[in-house]
Amino acid sequence: MTDADSSLADAARRQAFLATVHPYDSLAPDELARVAETFEQVEAEEGTVLYRAGEALAGLYLIAEGRVEVSDETGAPVSLLAARNSFGERGLVRGGLAVTTARTTEAARLLLLPATEFHRQIEVSPAFARFFDRARPAQPERKGDLATQRVGDLMARSPVTVRPTTGIQAAAALMRDTRVSCLAVTDAEERLVGIVTVRDMTGKALACGLPPDAPVAKIMTERPLTLPPTALGSDLLNLMLERGIGHVPVTDGDRVIGILTQTDLTRFQAVSASAMVRDIARAGTAAEMAEVTARLPQLLAQLVGAGNRHEVTTRLVTDIADACTRRLLTLAERRLGPPPAAYLWLACGSQGRQEQSGISDQDNCLILADDAPEAAAGYFERFASFVCEGLATCGYVLCPGEMMATNPRWRQPLRVWRGYFERWIAEPDQEAQMLASVMFDLRPIGGARHLFDDLQEATLAAAAKNSIFVSHMTANxxxxxxxxxxxxxxxxxxxxxxxxxxxxxxxxxxxxxxxxxxxxxxxxxxxxxxxxxxxxxxxxxxxxxxxxxxxxxxxxxxxxxxxxxxxxxxxxxxxxxxxxxxxxxxxxxxxxxxxxxxxxxxxxxxxxxxxxxxx
CATH class of the missing domain: 1.20.120 (Four Helix Bundle (Hemerythrin (Met), subunit A))
Structure with missing residues (x-):
């Protein structure tokens, strides 16, 4: 490589070269000339390490001639770069330390834009910033859109609370004086144990003739349905519409931090996702639900077009599958009669992770209480078939791998499920790795949620302690x-x-x-x-x-x-x-x-x- 070939030591030649490379070709001529003067020419022989992962970066590199191999911190190559390719920008954007290692694979001539000038261009040149700043800025919240608002932003703080021993008359007076329609009932450690509403006062206390000093524990709703502050407004709407409730406590762990009521929501307008959930909750057959889910592609396009972040869009799309599942569970019980034992229906896969998009099959399973009688097997076989076939009618394709509750393997008592996880962790063969990967994404949809709580915690604890299992899961x-x-x-x-x-x-x-x-x-x-x-x-x-x-x-x-x-x-x-x-x-x-x-x-x-x- 000689100066006569293509030396860029001269600023005019650098400028001419940069004018052929994006994003410098978008700079105004005077700005391009100024930037060209700040570049330094670097000559490097074959095998030269330009920088290593973790080292401070001198600036942004641009290849004029030659090739450069970029590898990660383990030495694995990730790119082989040639003329007009840049490298080093991600480390500069992320604080100035290299996140990869760069080494020439043949003699190379490079241009180096000093770090100070790189950051200056990020600030003053939109085209430069768009090209090199890989950190995508968070999109602003969409004000006025209830479905995508966080519950924590909707609720009123400082809920009014009473103890379970508080008298009914005293509680009613507190509701009158504070102008609230419900009270959170908490224990001595301020943990939520129940909720009392105006309807409870009239329908349970007054109508039943309870004495004024009777404790609110006699009329409260125990263990009410709650939401975390990170839940979306769509979660709140879906809960109210499906369950027919008007008050939802917001909790951080087991501490109540707010209560949301239907009155709180009157200033918001529900988006079409919640309208679809409402229609599903009213449907009497799977065919009627399918008429609603047929609108899912349009919903997806609308949500994306409105600029919603991907995690919001997939949550709202998954809400539709959840609503279909819960409605089918209700219809199954109406068709087959009351279940002979407690059960919990769970989703896994993309529905379990709340990440469904425009195409989704179904992945689900059924946990039965350990005290389920033998005669319950036939009931839950028909139960699972009804729900899975209904989901298929709604457009959720049957899982080709039969990872569904219709498969007897995935319709078992809790003790069997414990055995599954224990065996997968103790003997992590290829099938165990695959199944564990699927089942670690389980999320309860409908039924007795307590059947899952201890199982999830115990499984995570056991799996994390087993280094062999973790190693296999890492490879997987x-x-x-x-x-x-x-x-x-x-x-x-x-x-x-x-x-x-x-x-x-x-x-x-x-x-x-x-x-x-x-x-x-x-x-x-x-x-x-x-x-x-x-x-x-x-x-x-x-x-x-x-x-x-x-x-x-x-x-x-x-x-x-x-x-x-x-x-x-x-x-x-x-x-x-x-x-x-x-x-x-x-x-x-x-x-x-x-x-x-x-x-x-x-x-x-x-x-x-x-x-x-x-x-």
């Missing part, structure tokens, strides 16, 4: 690789209907789902939603601040790209799927998406090396 979480081609491109499907396309689900979303599940296992995190697991893992220190934020950003970008693609398919009158051709994206979109895949591979490598997730 690395099976789905992001679609990275070595030469700055994408590894696309090679043949068939989706040739030259990328599977955004299996190679984009699923790898993050698997990593988040692994973090939840190691940290005994009870959340099942992927983003909630990532946030909890970051807060608990299970992953580094930089690695955790990068992974959340990467997940957000891929998940939103997937939903946007599905919404486009719906608007075009086609059935949505999970595939996308990289050629459909702009250079900027491809660059950001590829960086997201690099983040996932880096975090997978960190997990595979057993580094405690500190990637």
């Amino acid at each position: 979480s690395l099976k789905h690789a992001p679609p990275l081609g070595l030469f700055r491109g994408f590894a696309t499907v090679r043949s068939g209907e989706h040739k030259n396309e990328v599977d955004l689900k299996m190679n984009g979303v699923v790898p993050v789902v698997d990593l988040a599940r692994l973090y939840a296992l190691r940290g005994q995190i009870t959340e099942v939603n992927t983003r909630a697991r990532l946030e909890a893992a970051l807060q608990a220190g299970l992953i580094s601040g930089t690695g955790g934020r990068d992974l959340i950003d990467a997940y957000d970008l891929i998940a939103e790209t997937r939903l946007e693609r599905q919404a486009e398919e719906v608007r075009a009158g086609r059935r949505p799927d999970n595939f996308m051709a990289p050629s459909d994206l702009s250079d900027l979109q491809r660059s950001h998406l590829r960086d997201a895949f690099v983040v996932i591979r880096t975090m997978q490598s960190s997990a595979g090396q057993g580094k405690g997730m500190l990637g």
Whole structure:
């Protein structure tokens, strides 16, 4: 390599070269000239390490000639870069420390933009910022939209409380004086034990002629349905509409921090998702519910088009499946009679994680109380068939792997389920890993919720303590690789209907789902939603601040790209799927998406090396 070939030591030549590279080609001529003068030329022989992971970055590198291999902290290559490719920007954006290692694979000539000038351009040039700042800013809250508001933002603080021993007349006077329609009943440790409403006062106390000094414990609703402050307004609406209740306590753990009533909601207008839940709750047959779920593609397109974040959209879409399931449970009991034992219907897969999109099959199971008589087997077989067939009628395809309550294996008493998890943890063979991965995403939908509480806690505790099981689950979480081609491109499907396309689900979303599940296992995190697991893992220190934020950003970008693609398919009158051709994206979109895949591979490598997730 000689100066006569293509030396960029001269500022005018640097400017001419930069004018052929995005985003510098978008700068005004005078600004481009000024930036060109700030670049430094770097000559590097083959095998030169330009920087290592964890080191302070001198600035942003741009290749003029030669090739550079970028590898993660474990040494695994993630990119082989050539002329006009930049590298080092993610570390600069994330605090100035390199998150990868860069080494030349042949003699190279590079341009180095000092870190101070890089950050200046991020501030003054929108095109530069869009191209290099991979951290996607959070979208603003959509004011006035009840379904996407957090319950904590809707409720009135400082609920009025009484003790269980408080007299009915005294409680009624307190309600009158404070102008509230309900009281939270708490014990000596301020834990919520019940709720008393005006309807209780009239229908239970006055109508039954209870003495004025009788304790409110006699008329209160024990163990009322509650919501956490992080729940969405749609959760509140669905609860009120399905259960026919007008008061919902908001709790942080077992402490009541607020109460929401129907009166509190009059200033808000429910979005179509809640209207669909209402229609489902009133349906008398699966066919009637199917008329409602037929609107799901339009709902998805509307939610995406309105700018909702992906986790909000998938929550609202999943709410429809939950409502269908609960309504079918009710209809099954009407058809078959009262259940002969307590049961709990649970969802797993994307419904369990509250991450359903435009295409979803059904994954579910049934836990029965240990005291269920032998005669109950026939009842619950018919029960499961009724519900699963009803869900299929509503458009939720039967699971091809029969991970459903219609399979006797997944319709068992609690003691059998305990045995399942104990065996999977003790003998983590390939099938056990697969089943454990599915079952760690369980979420109760309807029935006796207490059948799951102890099971979840005991299983997480036992699994986290078994290093062999954790090791197997770690390996299992690395099976789905992001679609990275070595030469700055994408590894696309090679043949068939989706040739030259990328599977955004299996190679984009699923790898993050698997990593988040692994973090939840190691940290005994009870959340099942992927983003909630990532946030909890970051807060608990299970992953580094930089690695955790990068992974959340990467997940957000891929998940939103997937939903946007599905919404486009719906608007075009086609059935949505999970595939996308990289050629459909702009250079900027491809660059950001590829960086997201690099983040996932880096975090997978960190997990595979057993580094405690500190990637």
